[in-house]
Amino acid sequence: MKITLSLALLATTLVSNATGSPLTARAKDVCNQFGNNGEWVLWDKAMNCLESFPFNTTIRDEVLDYVEKTLQFYVFLDEAKNFDKKYSSHVDLIAGLEKIRQTNYTNDYSFNVAIETLFDSLNDGHTTYWNRCYTPGDASWNFRLPFPIVGLSDGDKLRFYVVNAYNDNSPLWDSDMPDYLKAFKKYTNIDPAIYVGSEVIAIDGRPVLDVIKEFADSEVSISRDPSTRLNIALANSGPYNTLGAFTQRIKTKKPANATVTYTLLPIKKTKTKTITAPWLALAPPISSSADYWSNTCLYSSGESGGADLRSRHSQLQHKPKAKRGVNSVAPGLINPLVPCDSSIPGVTFLMGISWGCFSQLDNETAVLAINQFMEPPKGSLEVELKDGFQQLEKLKLTKLIIDFSENDGGYLLNAYELLNYLFPKKPTELYFPTDIRINPLVPKLAAAAAAQNQTGSFWHYSSWADPTTGKAFTSANQFPGTLEEFTRGGVKGKYSARFIENFELNLKPSTTFRYKPSDVIFFSNGFSFSAGALSARYFQDVVGVKTVVIGGYPGQPQAVSTTAGGQIYEIDGDISYLGLAGDPDAPKQPSVVVTVDFTIREAYGHNQPVSNNAVPLEFDWEPATYKIALTSENVFRPDVYWKQVKALMENNQ
Incomplete structure (x- = not known):
């Protein structure tokens, strides 16, 4: 899709509505303030820009139509509506999208946050919504606080401490940290490193656990398990957001307030210290709102709708082998380390x-x-x-x-x-059986892949094998195969016959x-x-x-x-590659860059027969x-x- 004159006019109209007439836009442009290389800026400056793009009903309908058609592939679309066992789910995505369609938002940012929040309620880490305007994928618009936190057990309770992240010996350090610390000190005259090891007594006057739990349960959407969500919210040794999701926000939804107030008890002190820390955002270089909207937010021909979740995580620089740290994480801890550090004592x-x-x-x-x-x-x-x-x-x-x-x-x-x-194990025991949800486009994709002999495609039958024999499929009749009808979440739906991977394993077991x-x-x-x-x-x-x-x-x-769940997937590339972009059943790429990643197939345990009552591993x-x-x-x-x-x-x- 080319950016036509109408799209160019749309960009001009959007910026004009947000900042005044085109003649005065330059003087009032709230996005043209971030320098040639971008910079860490205060919350209000960042939010003024992000919230400046007006809500547009045409774009709303394009985006929601695209999302709704894409979700017809989401294998848990019905299951998510009504699941009442451990960690129940009651999320009606289609009804939620219709509610969003009927709502009048103050700006484009709020509209996109509403969609992301709906997706977050699934707690399915494979299924996410992104808008490139607000999550460009290069660390821009990441918001950060100065104090990464860990939660340590004290009997049946948790106590929280500030972790060392302030020098390149720390496993939590990343390449953005020097500029962030410089900006934070400029705005506050505070060196956060002097508070490493401090106990966090309260956040915004509330018990720390209440604040972190509330955040983890509402915004850490990657797991159904609340304890795992807590671990992700706090500082960790992972390859990406080691500061923790509470301290560094990388999603569309940004912090609701400009500051966070910490009550800290520094090491060897008896009196608490109250610090009000501003959120800082890593703003990209923007010459003007119109330029940013056209070059970042609008879709242009020849590009994918977006990369998958993993590549978006990769915006956070990975430091695989951290060195020994010099500051304590908490009283009694000297050297913060990670699993592949080459200097772990005694290892x-x-x-x-x-x-x-x-x-x-x-x-x-x-x-x-x-x-x-x-x-x-x-x-x-x-x-x-x-x-x-x-x-x-x-x-x-x-x-x-x-x-x-x-x-x-x-x-x-x-x-x-x-x-x-x-x-x-033999393939029938090694691979978990899976299936997919059937919609009108599925047989067309499978037929196109077979007709074009696209053997590397997800939709080509040769990618899969029979879960009862382990033999590779040899005919287009075998995938999606004989359809099954199940009632999931109170809704009758059609699903493919089960199938397993058709992998050639080159690493032979030791004899x-x-x-x-x-x-x-x-x-x-x-x-x-x-x-x-x-x-x-x-x-x-x-x-x-x-x-x-x-x-x-x-x-x-x-x-x-x-x-x-089975497999994360993003449909746009295959639809275009197989020549079905113009099919009436295919999601139509909107004029802005959005991405829906989702679970396309569900995996079952080997003890789950093909039936209505089968519970997928998810x-x-x-x-x-x-x-x-x-x-x-x-x-x-x-x-x-x-x-x-x-x-x-x-x-x-």
Whole structure:
């Protein structure tokens, strides 16, 4: 789609409505204030710009029509409406979109926040809505506070502390931190580093737990498990938002107020200190509102509607091997560390692999830590894993801790290579059976993929195999196959026949070195996501490996993984590639850049027969075998919590 004259006029009209007549727009332009390279600015300056684009009913209808048609592929569309078991769901997306359509918003930003909030209520990390105007994907419009926080158990309660994030030795440091600290000090004359280790007594005059829980339950939408949402809201050792979702906001919805007031109790002090900290936003360079709207917000031909969730996370710079920190996280903690740090006391770093590492914990125990399955150069992960396990064999490390804390998922093929290497099974037992929701466009996509022989397409039958025999599909009649009719969420819908992956696994299991299930234990902080979640359920349900989770709410059972929905997907590319962009059943790209990522297929446990009552893994909650409290001794200390995990393994022998 080209930006036609009408779209150019629309951009001019939008900016004119927001800032006055075109002749006076330059003098009143609230977006042309951020410098040639962008800068950290105060909340009000950022929000004045973000809220300056007016609400437009034509764009509203384009966006909502696009979202509604896209959601016909969402496999949990009906299930989400009425699920009453553990962590129930009562979200009617279509009714919610209609309510948004009937609402008059004060600006375009508020309209997009309403859609994002509706999606957030699903707590399905695979299913998200993005508008590039407000989440450009390059860290622009990220909002940040100065004090990342951890929650540490004190009996049955949590106490909260400020974490070190202020020098490049900290695992929480990122490349934006120097400019952020410079700007924060300019606006406040406060050096946040002097408050590292302080206990956070209150936030905005309220108990800290109440504030964090309220935020986590309403805005951390990536998990159905409340303890996992809490862990994500707080500072963590993950590959992306290590400051925690409460401290750094990267979504469309920005903070509601300009400041946050902390009541802190500094280390070795008896009196509290009250600090009112402004939110700072990383504003992009903008020459004018009209220019920003045209170049960032409007859709142009030849571009995708947007990248998937993982690439948006990647805007936050990853620091895979942090050094030893010099400041305490909390009283009693000296060196904040992360799993693949090469200087963990008492732990021998053996080798790094793509997004992970092998380490030696003691004379019989190895640790394999992987924080995602991003696609490395072809074949390299298989070589790395094989080399790593050969080292473990030579060292006679017969016990294995698998650490998938903050594992963001990724390519299922890589995950299944690992699973099959450790505990090989035939395909019908290795792969979880899946299905998809049928809508009028599905058979057209499958037919087009077959007719064009697009063998790499999701929609080509050769991508899939029979879940009862394990044999690859050889005919277009097999996918989507004989349709099943189920009642989910009180709604009758049609679903495909079940199918499994048709992968060629190149990492062959060792014939000389095998672990028994009792010699392996799976560990995470609850955020083992997507491919990481399916891996966890394989270890847990199929192999019988014991599992351990850390953190969350004291005394509350918690799952070791989250979002095992089956597969994240974004439809626009395939529709265009297969020549169906003009089909009346296809979502039509609106004139602004929005993206809907969603769960396209649902995975089932092998014990779930094809029936109305089958519960997909996404809704089949399974708690971890053991739970470890996060304390001042083990927070950001892999050497400590891995030993705790090893002790649980020994107790299980």
